[in-house]
Amino acid sequence: MVIKTAEFVKSSARWQDCPEPVLPEYAFIGRSNVGKSSLINAVLNFKDLAKTSQTPGKTQLINSFIINENWALTDLPGFGYARVSKKMRKDFEKIITNYILNRTNLVNLFVLIDSRHTPQKIDVEFIEWCGENNVPFSIAFTKADKMKPAALAENVENYKLELLKTWEELPDIYITSAEKKTGTADILKFISKTNVLLAKNKVKFQ
DSSP states (O other): OOOOOEEEEEEESSGGGSOOSOSOEEEEEEBTTSOHHHHHHHHHTOTTSSOOOSSTTOOOSEEEEEETTTEEEEEOOOBOOTTSOHHHHHHHHHHHHHHHHHOTTEEEEEEEEETTSSOOHHHHHHHHHHHHTTOOEEEEEEOGGGSOHHHHHHHHHHHHHHHTTTOSSOOOEEEOBTTTTBTHHHHHHHHHHHHHHHHHTTOOOO
């Protein structure tokens, strides 16, 4: 897929305020320091479309974009950042869960995991929540360029083993690097194939 246009539409504090759910939508989510905005920019090949920051937790609203005028991308608030207040964490969680459970045109949720770490409880619990609520999702390991290949493979394998304790089958998994654009073509290929299938089956979202 070639990205010809990528347009920021709006930021919303509630899922009800998001753009009309008429296009297939793909959302990105992860812990606040996972490199989410950087990966979105790399996938779309637009340097500053999603706003990046050295301060984790910068994304505090639901940010909506239209890509190639025929599909939507959503940058969701990060979760699990300890330096914000408990109330703010709960507000983020409410925004996130309400969006995921109520957004009728959400086709796939890309759950981002920092490849540099061993399995984190907060990531595993969020993935379990997605499964319990029948949320369609994929896993994208980020910052692969920060790891040596052997260590990267070991960390990914450890995550798979942890998830297979409760999952019979794992979702699609992507190994990514925003800096080197590793895995970005595979993510776009998945989106493209899914959009073609939805169009072929004449899926309507509203």
